[in-house]
Amino acid sequence: MSTHTLPCVVHQFQLTNAAFEGRNSVYLLGVGDDAAPTTLVDTGIATPAVEAELRTALDDRGTSFAAIDRILLTHWHHDHAGLAGTIQADGDATVYVHEADAAMVAQDADAVSGMAATQAAYLDEWGMPADKQAELNDFLDTHDGLQGQPADVTPLSDGDTVQLGGLDAEVVHLPGHAAGLVAYVVERDGRREAFVGDAILPKYTPNVGGADVRVERPLQRYRDSLQRIEALDLDRAWPGHRGPVFAPAARARDIAAHHDERTERVLDVVRARGPVSAWTVSDALFGELHDIHVLHGPGEAYAHLDDLVHEGVLVESQPGEYALAASA
Template sequence: MECLALSNRTFEGNNNAYLFADGPDTVLVDTGDRLPGTHDQLEQQLASHGVAIEDIDRVFLSHWHGDHRGLAGPIQEESGADVFVHKADADLVRGETAAWDELTDLQMRYFDQWGMPEEKKETVTDVLDSYAWRDNPPEVTAIEDGDTFSINEYTIRVVHAPGHTAGLCLFELDDGSDNSDVLSSDALLPKYTPNVGGADVRVDDPLAQYIDTLQSIVTAEYDRAWPGHRDRIADPTERANVIIDHHEERSYRVLDALRRLGPCDTWTVSDDLFGELEHIHILHGPGESYAHLEHLEQQGCIVSEQTEYRLTDETAKRLATRDDERWPLCHD
């Protein structure tokens, strides 16, 4: 397996595509985005391993985001490759108009519910439109949790890992050795904490689903993780626990904002947590805040009235006792 680093000017650092070409099959996991120059980078990196785009037999996509599936359509057009993605993300990758219209309508409803200012709505809508890349979509085959595929010396197993998106998948690698490696995509990143809430507004209680994903990574005790961005993760269990800790700290900060500010909407909480937001972070900031607010409401820690949230009396009392500035999540 070879890791191909492809430029990414917007998100969490270079995109990683993973090439399997040591055998009769030529397989790519994720493709990078469709910004100018990425296709040329991919061609050059494939050539350095003796492979051309037209040689690719199969493409596995970790999820529907444009920086991971961007070149899937052009690759399929050039090579005839089969393209696989989880069934929850398949209609978006296929470019189905109904799926994209539903996503856009849901985003706009959330923007209103969150209290996003009009000028910020316009800005983030333009950003989202510029990275949709809905033209020339691939035909796809839907996959599910537990599906297995043979790729040369590897068997890969699909592990559904929702939270960041509804259909995000890990790919466990089995090469017959004692190593336990996983392609973790955006479920586990080495530097940033993957966005939940804004990254895919279709996900119900995204924080709870993402914590479940992280805990499954802890339970799996992988030796190494190969993420969707940046460098290999040497201790996936430790990294997953760090991100769980991060979300407990953020839950505390969300509750503390409600304690200090009184009842307020999602945008106000986001502003308290993140300050002024630009570009794609106009989506990610309130989305992350909403994920925490929704989860805390599910736990009974806060209540909502219209678009505003407030602490319960019991939560206010408990919050005053939290010297560690963390709020335990229900999945610990």
């Protein structure tokens, strides 16, 4: 684990995450300030090793799980929310999350089973071969405990204000990668900053389509979120992985341009091979996939295909098969 201290009352911890997208950035605010609640933004994944890392990091800053007053989650994914229930059990922290993700963090049985059923239906619709479905399900079963304990959650909505350490943070809903992904926007030391989770990342693009199959029109929702990030006029963003983004608006534009380029690549595949499934497009774009990427690859392909259908460029000639529209 590496740590990096930010000015004033904010500390960044980078916690090990070998299961998904690399090291997780978790942020601690308000420690040592008796007037401010001690707050974590995200928690890391629920493994004994990561729990020990976070306990040590907090101890080094003079605090502990039991002393955390509130946890602000950027979204429900296990590598961001996994330890929320454990921390809450130690000290009764209030756990905040957007209302669209609240049931997932609380591990409501209907929400979890509904997600699983939707995902299973998509695997068939995307044309994923049986052996790859088995590989993906084995991976998910092996990592089933990473969501940790359920948490008692307090739902947030877009536009709410919540205290983040000694700062007032605006809740900004940025769906796409996850249905309930939010940024927490603050004014700090004369700068506009935001804790953005996986809305934008500094080194790669967040998965859209596979990471949360509950999101309808995932690519369009994500493009809208990128435009909203640009309009926030942030001086700096603190993402859920790796280090800070020093030009968030430019990074949002770069990611949008990346998706425009990917759309053209998807169209090239349809022109060359159509009608095609999402799995065929995924194979052309990404090649052989393993672990969680077996889900993310065709999910991303589906997000682009679905968007092109809504734009009238493609038609779904039969369920899960995409071809150029006559007008295109």
